[in-house]
Amino acid sequence: MPSIFGQIEAVEKGIKACxxxxxxxxRSLREKNLADNERLSFLDCQDRLRKQIKKHEKELTALQYENIKNELKDYGGSDPTKPIYLALKGVVFDVSTRREFYGKNAVYNRLVGRDSTNAVAKMSLHETDVSKAHDISDLSETQLKDLEQIFHQVYLAKYPIVGFMDYLLSVEEFAKQIKPQDEL
Structure with missing residues:
Protein backbone atom coordinates (compact mmCIF):
# COMPACT_ATOMS: atom_id res chain seq x y z
CA MET A 1 0.00 0.00 0.00
CA PRO A 2 1.43 3.41 -0.90
CA SER A 3 2.12 5.86 1.88
CA ILE A 4 -0.59 8.27 3.00
CA PHE A 5 1.40 11.09 1.41
CA GLY A 6 1.62 9.12 -1.87
CA GLN A 7 -2.13 8.47 -1.76
CA ILE A 8 -2.79 12.17 -1.17
CA GLU A 9 -0.66 13.04 -4.19
CA ALA A 10 -2.51 10.49 -6.35
CA VAL A 11 -5.93 11.85 -5.35
CA GLU A 12 -4.76 15.43 -6.01
CA LYS A 13 -3.64 14.35 -9.50
CA GLY A 14 -7.06 12.75 -10.07
CA ILE A 15 -8.81 15.99 -9.12
CA LYS A 16 -6.54 17.96 -11.43
CA ALA A 17 -7.20 15.54 -14.31
CA CYS A 18 -10.99 15.87 -13.83
CA ARG A 27 -13.97 24.70 -24.75
CA SER A 28 -15.68 22.17 -27.03
CA LEU A 29 -19.10 23.45 -26.01
CA ARG A 30 -18.08 27.03 -26.80
CA GLU A 31 -16.13 26.41 -30.00
CA LYS A 32 -18.09 23.68 -31.76
CA ASN A 33 -21.53 23.77 -33.26
CA LEU A 34 -22.94 20.67 -31.57
CA ALA A 35 -26.28 18.98 -32.04
CA ASP A 36 -28.53 18.96 -28.98
CA ASN A 37 -27.88 15.29 -28.20
CA GLU A 38 -24.09 15.86 -28.40
CA ARG A 39 -24.35 18.93 -26.19
CA LEU A 40 -26.37 16.94 -23.61
CA SER A 41 -23.79 14.17 -23.70
CA PHE A 42 -20.99 16.67 -23.02
CA LEU A 43 -22.98 18.30 -20.20
CA ASP A 44 -23.71 14.89 -18.68
CA CYS A 45 -20.00 14.07 -18.80
CA GLN A 46 -19.18 17.38 -17.08
CA ASP A 47 -21.72 16.65 -14.37
CA ARG A 48 -20.22 13.20 -13.74
CA LEU A 49 -16.73 14.72 -13.56
CA ARG A 50 -17.87 17.35 -11.06
CA LYS A 51 -19.36 14.59 -8.90
CA GLN A 52 -16.08 12.69 -9.19
CA ILE A 53 -14.19 15.79 -8.02
CA LYS A 54 -16.45 16.10 -4.96
CA LYS A 55 -15.87 12.43 -4.19
CA HIS A 56 -12.10 12.88 -4.57
CA GLU A 57 -12.13 15.99 -2.38
CA LYS A 58 -13.89 14.07 0.42
CA GLU A 59 -11.42 11.22 -0.02
CA LEU A 60 -8.54 13.70 0.08
CA THR A 61 -9.78 15.22 3.34
CA ALA A 62 -10.10 11.77 4.90
CA LEU A 63 -6.62 10.78 3.72
CA GLN A 64 -5.04 13.95 5.02
CA TYR A 65 -6.15 13.11 8.53
CA GLU A 66 -5.89 9.31 8.47
CA ASN A 67 -2.80 7.77 10.05
CA ILE A 68 -0.55 10.71 9.23
CA LYS A 69 0.74 10.81 12.80
CA ASN A 70 1.81 7.16 12.60
CA GLU A 71 3.34 7.57 9.18
CA LEU A 72 5.09 10.84 9.99
CA LYS A 73 7.77 9.03 11.98
CA ASP A 74 8.89 7.30 8.75
CA TYR A 75 9.93 10.72 7.43
CA GLY A 76 12.37 11.57 10.21
CA GLY A 77 15.47 12.01 8.09
CA SER A 78 17.12 8.63 8.71
CA ASP A 79 16.45 7.38 5.16
CA PRO A 80 18.24 9.57 2.59
CA THR A 81 15.86 8.39 -0.15
CA LYS A 82 12.75 9.70 1.64
CA PRO A 83 11.62 13.27 2.15
CA ILE A 84 11.88 14.81 5.62
CA TYR A 85 8.63 16.00 7.22
CA LEU A 86 8.00 18.15 10.27
CA ALA A 87 4.58 19.01 11.68
CA LEU A 88 3.97 22.37 13.28
CA LYS A 89 0.57 23.52 14.53
CA GLY A 90 -0.98 20.53 12.79
CA VAL A 91 0.48 21.38 9.38
CA VAL A 92 2.97 18.91 7.87
CA PHE A 93 5.86 20.56 6.02
CA ASP A 94 8.44 19.00 3.70
CA VAL A 95 11.77 20.32 5.02
CA SER A 96 13.89 18.08 2.76
CA THR A 97 15.53 21.06 1.06
CA ARG A 98 17.36 21.73 4.32
CA ARG A 99 18.65 18.20 4.92
CA GLU A 100 21.81 19.70 6.44
CA PHE A 101 19.64 20.99 9.32
CA TYR A 102 16.97 18.29 9.56
CA GLY A 103 18.62 15.12 8.18
CA LYS A 104 20.19 12.25 10.11
CA ASN A 105 22.57 13.51 12.84
CA ALA A 106 21.77 17.14 11.95
CA VAL A 107 21.15 19.76 14.61
CA TYR A 108 17.33 19.86 14.23
CA ASN A 109 16.81 16.18 13.43
CA ARG A 110 15.10 15.68 16.77
CA LEU A 111 12.22 17.87 15.52
CA VAL A 112 11.37 15.90 12.36
CA GLY A 113 9.13 12.90 11.86
CA ARG A 114 6.71 14.24 14.45
CA ASP A 115 4.78 17.31 15.54
CA SER A 116 7.27 19.67 17.17
CA THR A 117 5.02 22.60 17.99
CA ASN A 118 5.92 22.79 21.68
CA ALA A 119 9.67 22.47 21.09
CA VAL A 120 9.72 25.06 18.29
CA ALA A 121 7.73 27.52 20.42
CA LYS A 122 10.26 27.09 23.24
CA MET A 123 13.19 26.99 20.80
CA SER A 124 14.19 23.81 22.58
CA LEU A 125 15.65 20.48 21.53
CA HIS A 126 15.12 18.87 24.94
CA GLU A 127 13.24 15.59 24.67
CA THR A 128 10.73 16.73 27.32
CA ASP A 129 9.68 19.63 25.07
CA VAL A 130 9.89 17.67 21.81
CA SER A 131 7.75 14.86 23.26
CA LYS A 132 4.95 17.31 24.14
CA ALA A 133 4.18 17.48 20.40
CA HIS A 134 1.30 19.91 19.83
CA ASP A 135 0.46 20.48 23.50
CA ILE A 136 0.76 24.23 23.98
CA SER A 137 -0.85 24.44 27.42
CA ASP A 138 2.44 25.26 29.14
CA LEU A 139 3.52 28.03 26.75
CA SER A 140 3.73 31.66 27.77
CA GLU A 141 2.16 34.46 25.76
CA THR A 142 5.61 35.36 24.40
CA GLN A 143 6.27 31.77 23.34
CA LEU A 144 2.91 31.61 21.58
CA LYS A 145 3.68 34.82 19.70
CA ASP A 146 7.14 33.49 18.80
CA LEU A 147 5.55 30.28 17.54
CA GLU A 148 3.17 32.23 15.34
CA GLN A 149 6.04 34.28 13.92
CA ILE A 150 8.22 31.20 13.24
CA PHE A 151 5.26 29.38 11.71
CA HIS A 152 4.59 32.17 9.21
CA GLN A 153 8.05 33.59 8.53
CA VAL A 154 9.99 30.33 8.43
CA TYR A 155 7.79 27.34 7.71
CA LEU A 156 4.93 28.75 5.63
CA ALA A 157 7.35 31.00 3.75
CA LYS A 158 9.98 28.37 2.95
CA TYR A 159 8.54 24.86 2.93
CA PRO A 160 5.75 23.14 1.00
CA ILE A 161 2.77 21.77 2.90
CA VAL A 162 2.29 18.04 2.32
CA GLY A 163 -0.56 17.26 4.71
CA PHE A 164 -2.39 18.02 7.91
CA MET A 165 -2.70 16.32 11.27
CA ASP A 166 -6.15 15.52 12.65
CA TYR A 167 -5.92 18.67 14.74
CA LEU A 168 -4.98 22.21 13.82
CA LEU A 169 -3.86 24.88 16.23
CA SER A 170 -5.46 28.08 15.00
CA VAL A 171 -4.94 31.62 16.22
CA GLU A 172 -8.35 31.36 17.92
CA GLU A 173 -7.22 28.23 19.79
CA PHE A 174 -4.05 30.07 20.80
CA ALA A 175 -6.11 32.97 22.16
CA LYS A 176 -8.14 30.59 24.33
CA GLN A 177 -5.00 29.03 25.73
CA ILE A 178 -3.01 32.21 26.44
CA LYS A 179 -2.78 32.54 30.18
CA PRO A 180 -3.54 35.90 31.79
CA GLN A 181 -0.39 37.75 32.93
CA ASP A 182 -1.07 37.05 36.62
CA GLU A 183 -1.10 33.29 35.96
CA LEU A 184 2.35 33.27 34.34
Missing amino acids: RTHIERID
Whole structure:
Protein backbone atom coordinates (compact mmCIF):
# COMPACT_ATOMS: atom_id res chain seq x y z
CA MET A 1 0.00 0.00 0.00
CA PRO A 2 1.43 3.41 -0.90
CA SER A 3 2.12 5.86 1.88
CA ILE A 4 -0.59 8.27 3.00
CA PHE A 5 1.40 11.09 1.41
CA GLY A 6 1.62 9.12 -1.87
CA GLN A 7 -2.13 8.47 -1.76
CA ILE A 8 -2.79 12.17 -1.17
CA GLU A 9 -0.66 13.04 -4.19
CA ALA A 10 -2.51 10.49 -6.35
CA VAL A 11 -5.93 11.85 -5.35
CA GLU A 12 -4.76 15.43 -6.01
CA LYS A 13 -3.64 14.35 -9.50
CA GLY A 14 -7.06 12.75 -10.07
CA ILE A 15 -8.81 15.99 -9.12
CA LYS A 16 -6.54 17.96 -11.43
CA ALA A 17 -7.20 15.54 -14.31
CA CYS A 18 -10.99 15.87 -13.83
CA ARG A 19 -10.74 19.67 -13.80
CA THR A 20 -8.62 19.63 -16.97
CA HIS A 21 -11.19 17.43 -18.70
CA ILE A 22 -14.03 19.75 -17.63
CA GLU A 23 -12.12 22.70 -19.13
CA ARG A 24 -11.71 20.81 -22.42
CA ILE A 25 -15.42 20.06 -22.51
CA ASP A 26 -16.19 23.74 -21.83
CA ARG A 27 -13.97 24.70 -24.75
CA SER A 28 -15.68 22.17 -27.03
CA LEU A 29 -19.10 23.45 -26.01
CA ARG A 30 -18.08 27.03 -26.80
CA GLU A 31 -16.13 26.41 -30.00
CA LYS A 32 -18.09 23.68 -31.76
CA ASN A 33 -21.53 23.77 -33.26
CA LEU A 34 -22.94 20.67 -31.57
CA ALA A 35 -26.28 18.98 -32.04
CA ASP A 36 -28.53 18.96 -28.98
CA ASN A 37 -27.88 15.29 -28.20
CA GLU A 38 -24.09 15.86 -28.40
CA ARG A 39 -24.35 18.93 -26.19
CA LEU A 40 -26.37 16.94 -23.61
CA SER A 41 -23.79 14.17 -23.70
CA PHE A 42 -20.99 16.67 -23.02
CA LEU A 43 -22.98 18.30 -20.20
CA ASP A 44 -23.71 14.89 -18.68
CA CYS A 45 -20.00 14.07 -18.80
CA GLN A 46 -19.18 17.38 -17.08
CA ASP A 47 -21.72 16.65 -14.37
CA ARG A 48 -20.22 13.20 -13.74
CA LEU A 49 -16.73 14.72 -13.56
CA ARG A 50 -17.87 17.35 -11.06
CA LYS A 51 -19.36 14.59 -8.90
CA GLN A 52 -16.08 12.69 -9.19
CA ILE A 53 -14.19 15.79 -8.02
CA LYS A 54 -16.45 16.10 -4.96
CA LYS A 55 -15.87 12.43 -4.19
CA HIS A 56 -12.10 12.88 -4.57
CA GLU A 57 -12.13 15.99 -2.38
CA LYS A 58 -13.89 14.07 0.42
CA GLU A 59 -11.42 11.22 -0.02
CA LEU A 60 -8.54 13.70 0.08
CA THR A 61 -9.78 15.22 3.34
CA ALA A 62 -10.10 11.77 4.90
CA LEU A 63 -6.62 10.78 3.72
CA GLN A 64 -5.04 13.95 5.02
CA TYR A 65 -6.15 13.11 8.53
CA GLU A 66 -5.89 9.31 8.47
CA ASN A 67 -2.80 7.77 10.05
CA ILE A 68 -0.55 10.71 9.23
CA LYS A 69 0.74 10.81 12.80
CA ASN A 70 1.81 7.16 12.60
CA GLU A 71 3.34 7.57 9.18
CA LEU A 72 5.09 10.84 9.99
CA LYS A 73 7.77 9.03 11.98
CA ASP A 74 8.89 7.30 8.75
CA TYR A 75 9.93 10.72 7.43
CA GLY A 76 12.37 11.57 10.21
CA GLY A 77 15.47 12.01 8.09
CA SER A 78 17.12 8.63 8.71
CA ASP A 79 16.45 7.38 5.16
CA PRO A 80 18.24 9.57 2.59
CA THR A 81 15.86 8.39 -0.15
CA LYS A 82 12.75 9.70 1.64
CA PRO A 83 11.62 13.27 2.15
CA ILE A 84 11.88 14.81 5.62
CA TYR A 85 8.63 16.00 7.22
CA LEU A 86 8.00 18.15 10.27
CA ALA A 87 4.58 19.01 11.68
CA LEU A 88 3.97 22.37 13.28
CA LYS A 89 0.57 23.52 14.53
CA GLY A 90 -0.98 20.53 12.79
CA VAL A 91 0.48 21.38 9.38
CA VAL A 92 2.97 18.91 7.87
CA PHE A 93 5.86 20.56 6.02
CA ASP A 94 8.44 19.00 3.70
CA VAL A 95 11.77 20.32 5.02
CA SER A 96 13.89 18.08 2.76
CA THR A 97 15.53 21.06 1.06
CA ARG A 98 17.36 21.73 4.32
CA ARG A 99 18.65 18.20 4.92
CA GLU A 100 21.81 19.70 6.44
CA PHE A 101 19.64 20.99 9.32
CA TYR A 102 16.97 18.29 9.56
CA GLY A 103 18.62 15.12 8.18
CA LYS A 104 20.19 12.25 10.11
CA ASN A 105 22.57 13.51 12.84
CA ALA A 106 21.77 17.14 11.95
CA VAL A 107 21.15 19.76 14.61
CA TYR A 108 17.33 19.86 14.23
CA ASN A 109 16.81 16.18 13.43
CA ARG A 110 15.10 15.68 16.77
CA LEU A 111 12.22 17.87 15.52
CA VAL A 112 11.37 15.90 12.36
CA GLY A 113 9.13 12.90 11.86
CA ARG A 114 6.71 14.24 14.45
CA ASP A 115 4.78 17.31 15.54
CA SER A 116 7.27 19.67 17.17
CA THR A 117 5.02 22.60 17.99
CA ASN A 118 5.92 22.79 21.68
CA ALA A 119 9.67 22.47 21.09
CA VAL A 120 9.72 25.06 18.29
CA ALA A 121 7.73 27.52 20.42
CA LYS A 122 10.26 27.09 23.24
CA MET A 123 13.19 26.99 20.80
CA SER A 124 14.19 23.81 22.58
CA LEU A 125 15.65 20.48 21.53
CA HIS A 126 15.12 18.87 24.94
CA GLU A 127 13.24 15.59 24.67
CA THR A 128 10.73 16.73 27.32
CA ASP A 129 9.68 19.63 25.07
CA VAL A 130 9.89 17.67 21.81
CA SER A 131 7.75 14.86 23.26
CA LYS A 132 4.95 17.31 24.14
CA ALA A 133 4.18 17.48 20.40
CA HIS A 134 1.30 19.91 19.83
CA ASP A 135 0.46 20.48 23.50
CA ILE A 136 0.76 24.23 23.98
CA SER A 137 -0.85 24.44 27.42
CA ASP A 138 2.44 25.26 29.14
CA LEU A 139 3.52 28.03 26.75
CA SER A 140 3.73 31.66 27.77
CA GLU A 141 2.16 34.46 25.76
CA THR A 142 5.61 35.36 24.40
CA GLN A 143 6.27 31.77 23.34
CA LEU A 144 2.91 31.61 21.58
CA LYS A 145 3.68 34.82 19.70
CA ASP A 146 7.14 33.49 18.80
CA LEU A 147 5.55 30.28 17.54
CA GLU A 148 3.17 32.23 15.34
CA GLN A 149 6.04 34.28 13.92
CA ILE A 150 8.22 31.20 13.24
CA PHE A 151 5.26 29.38 11.71
CA HIS A 152 4.59 32.17 9.21
CA GLN A 153 8.05 33.59 8.53
CA VAL A 154 9.99 30.33 8.43
CA TYR A 155 7.79 27.34 7.71
CA LEU A 156 4.93 28.75 5.63
CA ALA A 157 7.35 31.00 3.75
CA LYS A 158 9.98 28.37 2.95
CA TYR A 159 8.54 24.86 2.93
CA PRO A 160 5.75 23.14 1.00
CA ILE A 161 2.77 21.77 2.90
CA VAL A 162 2.29 18.04 2.32
CA GLY A 163 -0.56 17.26 4.71
CA PHE A 164 -2.39 18.02 7.91
CA MET A 165 -2.70 16.32 11.27
CA ASP A 166 -6.15 15.52 12.65
CA TYR A 167 -5.92 18.67 14.74
CA LEU A 168 -4.98 22.21 13.82
CA LEU A 169 -3.86 24.88 16.23
CA SER A 170 -5.46 28.08 15.00
CA VAL A 171 -4.94 31.62 16.22
CA GLU A 172 -8.35 31.36 17.92
CA GLU A 173 -7.22 28.23 19.79
CA PHE A 174 -4.05 30.07 20.80
CA ALA A 175 -6.11 32.97 22.16
CA LYS A 176 -8.14 30.59 24.33
CA GLN A 177 -5.00 29.03 25.73
CA ILE A 178 -3.01 32.21 26.44
CA LYS A 179 -2.78 32.54 30.18
CA PRO A 180 -3.54 35.90 31.79
CA GLN A 181 -0.39 37.75 32.93
CA ASP A 182 -1.07 37.05 36.62
CA GLU A 183 -1.10 33.29 35.96
CA LEU A 184 2.35 33.27 34.34
